[in-house]
Amino acid sequence: xxxxxxxxxxxxxxxxxxxxxxxxxxxxxxxxxxxxxxxxxxxxxxxxxxxxxxxxxxxxxxxxxxxxxxxxxxxxxxxxxxxxxxxxxxxxxxxxxxxxxxxxxxxxxxxxxxxxxxxxxxxxxxxxxxxxxxxxxxxxxxxxxxxxxxxxxxxxxxxxxxxxxxxxxxxxxxxxxxxxxxxxxxxxxxxxxxxxxxxxxxxxxxxxxxxxxxxxxxxxxxxxxxxxxxxxxxx
Numbered sequence: 001x002x003x004x005x006x007x008x009x010x011x012x013x014x015x016x017x018x019x020x021x022x023x024x025x026x027x028x029x030x031x032x033x034x035x036x037x038x039x040x041x042x043x044x045x046x047x048x049x050x051x052x053x054x055x056x057x058x059x060x061x062x063x064x065x066x067x068x069x070x071x072x073x074x075x076x077x078x079x080x081x082x083x084x085x086x087x088x089x090x091x092x093x094x095x096x097x098x099x100x101x102x103x104x105x106x107x108x109x110x111x112x113x114x115x116x117x118x119x120x121x122x123x124x125x126x127x128x129x130x131x132x133x134x135x136x137x138x139x140x141x142x143x144x145x146x147x148x149x150x151x152x153x154x155x156x157x158x159x160x161x162x163x164x165x166x167x168x169x170x171x172x173x174x175x176x177x178x179x180x181x182x183x184x185x186x187x188x189x190x191x192x193x194x195x196x197x198x199x200x201x202x203x204x205x206x207x208x209x210x211x212x213x214x215x216x217x218x219x220x221x222x223x224x225x226x227x228x229x230x231x232x233x234x235x
Contacts, residue, residue: 001146002022002047002178003023003024004020004021004022004047004056004058005056005057005059006019006020006056007020007053007055007058008020008055009039009042009054017042017046019056020043020202020203022197022204024180027177028173028179028194029181029193029195030181030193030197031180031183031192031193031196031197032182032197032199033183033198034198034200038201038202039199039201040182040199041151041182044149044151044182046058047060047075048072048075049065073145074147075149076141078136078139078148078149078153080155082135082139084132085124086123086124087123088123089120089124091121093124094135098142104143105143110137110138110168111138113164113168116138130158133153133155133157137165144175145177148177148179148180150169150181150182152182152183152184154185166191166192169181186226190210195207195209196209196210198226198229200233
């Protein structure tokens with residue numbers, strides 16, 4: 001699905017990615033982890049074409065993404081912070097995004113799943129953070145693309161909505177989709193992710209399963225395994 005070779009990016013004198021090599025196979029749920037400033041957001045935005053690397057290549061399904069914006073049609077992306085136009089209603093926003101993407105959408109199913117029926121005619125500026133996040137999830141999942149990137153998807157969600165999110169992610173994975181997730185909630189990562197990609201100081205420190213990470217760090221608890229990596233590197 002995604003092949004990254006010798007990816008290098010710096011902002012001014014700050015080296016953010018230092019030669020990333022990575023293959024993300026088709027299908028499955030991969031968590032991209034790392035402390036603030038590690039380079040994980042830059043990596044995600046490079047895959048999305050929002051950041052242009054200084055060196056290296058990114059290929060999706062064998063095609064180099066450089067100068068080829070059309071590949072983005074096959075990616076669904078949930079940003080960490082969604083800045084919606086506050087004067088629009090939820091229904092108007094969904095219609096606008098459907099018109100822009102011009103792809104078949106299953107918004108009705110998602111609206112029912114996340115219990116948003118009573119909010120469709122409300123202006124976005126009046127919504128709580130958790131309700132906005134549910135709208136954000138509808139916009140992300142409604143186009144059925146093979147690659148899904150979720151940046152902090154649990155933000156603001158109540159416990160019931162979090163359970164529904166997990167259900168929907170598993171449902172999408174069962175369709176053979178590739179799902180990349182960033183999250184600071186380690187219990188969510190341990191429960192949902194099949195593989196982990198841990199980035200530290202612009203390099204991949206670990207790439208494997210939760211069990212492999214525990215074995216490598218000598219820890220039985222996932223959060224302690226992550227803490228062990230950070231302690232070793234004095235982060």
